[in-house]
Amino acid sequence: MTLLLTRSDLEALLDPADCLDALRRGFTAGEDAEDAVRVVGRLPGQGAATALLPGLIEEIPAYTVKVNAKFPGSRPALRGVVCLHDLGTGELLAQLDSATVTAWRTGLAAALGTHALARPDADTVTVIGAGAQAELVMRGLPELRRVRGLTVCDLDAGRAAGFAERHGARLGVPAEVAADPRAAVADAGVVVMATWARRPILHAADVTRGTHITSLGADEPGKAELSADLLEGARVVVDDVPLAVEMGVLAGAGLDVKHAAGTLRDLLRGQVPGRVRGGEITVYAPVGLPWQDLAVSWAAFQAARAAGAGTEFDFLS
Numbered sequence: 001m002t003l004l005l006t007r008s009d010l011e012a013l014l015d016p017a018d019c020l021d022a023l024r025r026g027f028t029a030g031e032d033a034e035d036a037v038r039v040v041g042r043l044p045g046q047g048a049a050t051a052l053l054p055g056l057i058e059e060i061p062a063y064t065v066k067v068n069a070k071f072p073g074s075r076p077a078l079r080g081v082v083c084l085h086d087l088g089t090g091e092l093l094a095q096l097d098s099a100t101v102t103a104w105r106t107g108l109a110a111a112l113g114t115h116a117l118a119r120p121d122a123d124t125v126t127v128i129g130a131g132a133q134a135e136l137v138m139r140g141l142p143e144l145r146r147v148r149g150l151t152v153c154d155l156d157a158g159r160a161a162g163f164a165e166r167h168g169a170r171l172g173v174p175a176e177v178a179a180d181p182r183a184a185v186a187d188a189g190v191v192v193m194a195t196w197a198r199r200p201i202l203h204a205a206d207v208t209r210g211t212h213i214t215s216l217g218a219d220e221p222g223k224a225e226l227s228a229d230l231l232e233g234a235r236v237v238v239d240d241v242p243l244a245v246e247m248g249v250l251a252g253a254g255l256d257v258k259h260a261a262g263t264l265r266d267l268l269r270g271q272v273p274g275r276v277r278g279g280e281i282t283v284y285a286p287v288g289l290p291w292q293d294l295a296v297s298w299a300a301f302q303a304a305r306a307a308g309a310g311t312e313f314d315f316l317s
Helices: 007-013 016-028 098-117 132-143 157-171 228-232 241-246 264-268 290-307
Strands: 002-005 037-042 048-055 062-070 078-086 092-097 124-128 149-153 175-177 190-193 212-215 235-238 260-263 282-284 311-313
Touching (some): 002 007, 002 290, 007 092, 007 098, 007 290, 016 132, 016 290, 062 098, 062 290, 078 098, 078 290, 092 098, 092 290, 098 190, 098 212, 098 235, 098 264, 098 282, 124 132, 132 157, 132 190, 157 175, 235 241, 235 264, 260 264
Parallel strands (some): 002 092, 124 149, 124 190, 149 175, 190 212, 212 282, 235 260, 235 282
Antiparallel strands (some): 002 311, 037 048, 048 062, 078 092
């Protein structure tokens, strides 16, 4: 039997602290036995078909394959499934809503990277792009460090206002909306970007010394949130160097693999330093790795079995 887990199932089952722990264990586990594979197939118009495989983590007896439809003009823009398979037999253990899994693993992994690279005293956050991934960054980051102020910038002013009100009230901190991204980042210690931008939003002159930027939007060729001059002058950490080049995080800005200071795995395992100087600009620019889908999917599957949640379905009947 296969367990079907919807968005509402996952939101009820998943806990940010537990998922942060699962992702941290994944980052510090042994290297993947298989290379990460991310396939992006263009469709007519703005759509794309994306697949990530195989999701593998040492000591988890399962693997994932994720298939997404990405249509920026739709709401939601991301739809699809994560297939959780038994590692020994291939049995399809569960199918999970991929939009929810993607938001949780991307946002919470970004929270880990943000905390690892930002100055210890950086407690003011600017969010540019108030979507699902930024939601999870803001649910995860306060589990790791104190947040004392929030500024939100989004093309949809109503969505920005709702995001600011919701998280400001939840954290008990002042929260405001800014219409211009450059003004929004002026006093920020931490900047979180999660947009569909295809042209750089921020340039080197827009960012003050000591700022940390987590850029989630440049996860495939043709997308860009940060300019070449900003990236060239920053300490850049990625989640996978070859994949970052392939997806355009570095190559799209005219940079090569030598410009990456390392990966978040390297940093969390103590193999490379994070921030070297208090006044430098740091950037975490992940594209998302298949094993991260497994970390969140396995946590959800275990929680669902313990709670008797989800719907059982037999594809072989």
